[in-house]
Amino acid sequence: MEFINLKAQYEKMQSEINQEIKKCLSKADFIMGTAIDEFEHQLAKYVGVKHAITCGSGTDALQLIYMAYGIGEGDAVFCPDMTFIASVEPACLLGATPVLCEIDSNTYNIDASSLERQIKRVLEEGNLKPRAVVAVDFLGRPAEYDEIRKITNKYEILLIEDAAQGIGAFYGQSACGSLGDIGATSFFPSKPLGAYGDGGAVFTNNDTIADRIRSMRVHGKGTSKYENICIGINSRLDTIQAQILLVKLKYLEEEILRRQTIAKIYDCKLQSLVKVPPYNATGRSAYAQYVVLLKETVNREHFRNYLAQHNIPSIVYYPNPLHRLPVFHNINTYGESYAITEQYSETNVGLPFSPYLTNEEQDKVISTIKDYDFLYGGH
Numbered sequence: 001m002e003f004i005n006l007k008a009q010y011e012k013m014q015s016e017i018n019q020e021i022k023k024c025l026s027k028a029d030f031i032m033g034t035a036i037d038e039f040e041h042q043l044a045k046y047v048g049v050k051h052a053i054t055c056g057s058g059t060d061a062l063q064l065i066y067m068a069y070g071i072g073e074g075d076a077v078f079c080p081d082m083t084f085i086a087s088v089e090p091a092c093l094l095g096a097t098p099v100l101c102e103i104d105s106n107t108y109n110i111d112a113s114s115l116e117r118q119i120k121r122v123l124e125e126g127n128l129k130p131r132a133v134v135a136v137d138f139l140g141r142p143a144e145y146d147e148i149r150k151i152t153n154k155y156e157i158l159l160i161e162d163a164a165q166g167i168g169a170f171y172g173q174s175a176c177g178s179l180g181d182i183g184a185t186s187f188f189p190s191k192p193l194g195a196y197g198d199g200g201a202v203f204t205n206n207d208t209i210a211d212r213i214r215s216m217r218v219h220g221k222g223t224s225k226y227e228n229i230c231i232g233i234n235s236r237l238d239t240i241q242a243q244i245l246l247v248k249l250k251y252l253e254e255e256i257l258r259r260q261t262i263a264k265i266y267d268c269k270l271q272s273l274v275k276v277p278p279y280n281a282t283g284r285s286a287y288a289q290y291v292v293l294l295k296e297t298v299n300r301e302h303f304r305n306y307l308a309q310h311n312i313p314s315i316v317y318y319p320n321p322l323h324r325l326p327v328f329h330n331i332n333t334y335g336e337s338y339a340i341t342e343q344y345s346e347t348n349v350g351l352p353f354s355p356y357l358t359n360e361e362q363d364k365v366i367s368t369i370k371d372y373d374f375l376y377g378g379h
């Protein structure tokens with residue numbers, strides 16, 4: 001059984017994808033080709049924003065955002081303690097200081113009250129200027145934007161949405177990617193909208209920022225490639241990836257609906273054995289991953305080994321809160337407690353999940369977890 005069945009997805013879309021790749025090869029249209037414009041146009045429409053600007057990865061998308069807003073030394077960037085390092089890593093690269101916030105015990109997304117506490121502490125200390133919060137749609141579930149927005153408005157800081165895991169999700173009527181002042185996503189192959197290599201995009205309604213990012217993704221180009229107006233980077237989505245993504249975008253909605261169905265079955269069948277992901281009544285999760293929390297009495301490695309013995313792969317998302325990473329061993333926590341993040345990191349397990357998980361495979365995962373509980377529950 002595959003953890004995420006990308007091979008089955010390819011099988012389904014094979015003839016269309018192969019045709020698109022061939023087109024690109026025969027036209028030798030590799031860099032900033034016509035498919036880029038078309039994909040950006042369709043993606044902006046799907047997300048409901050004026051500009052979707054593609055680039056080399058989700059990490060680059062975030063870096064371009066931090067660069068475009070001039071975030072750097074002396075700036076504090078607030079980030080949930082439970083996310084992939086790339087949410088805040090590019091800000092660190094530019095000299096800014098990450099300030100980590102506790103997560104909410106129900107949603108595992110940034111806790112708005114922790115965010116406000118950390119902003120106040122930074123202001124009291126007076127060494128850094130609160131500049132931005134990067135809210136993450138963790139595991140595909142939208143962060144609590146109404147609450148976060150109140151705080152970013154109050155303290156006049158930028159709201160960046162890291163929707164790397166959130167494409168296909170909705171917060172109320174709004175698509176993830178469109179919920180911040182600016183947003184980023186990733187087309188890493190395992191993401192809800194994944195390419196066959198690296199890729200990413202920035203989402204914004206701001207024309208000036210969009211122009212700046214379009215320039216910065218190509219060495220700060222001006223009206224022409226060799227008339228550079230600012231310092232940028234080289235971060236373009238390959239045309240071939242845009243062509244693949246155009247095919248995949250057609251099937252995204254159908255896939256996201258299938259994700260809802262599979263998640264509901266897991267929810268129903270597993271809720272007495274593990275803590276299942278929170279249900280999203282207003283809006284929807286993209287279920288980038290289906291992650292459960294084990295009871296504290298269950299030894300995670302023992303549980304995962306049992307699954308592995310039955311050929312069921314599992315992954316921990318993520319084993320370490322950011323404050324526990326060696327690279328951040330000196331980070332100023334401002335006295336914040338990360339007890340919820342720690343508990344989450346110690347008990348979470350991602351189960352096999354994708355729109356292409358078969359009913360038989362899902363039944364096997366469920367029955368194996370039930371067997372485990374029968375044999376070892378309470379250990």
Ligand SMILES: Cc1ncc(COP(=O)(O)O)c(C=O)c1O
Pocket residue numbers: 057058059060083084086087136162164165185186187188198199200
């Ligand atoms: C929350 C989050 N942010 C950012 C990224 C970075 O995306 P990429 O791998 O495309 O650079 C990822 C990718 O795993 C992610 O999960």
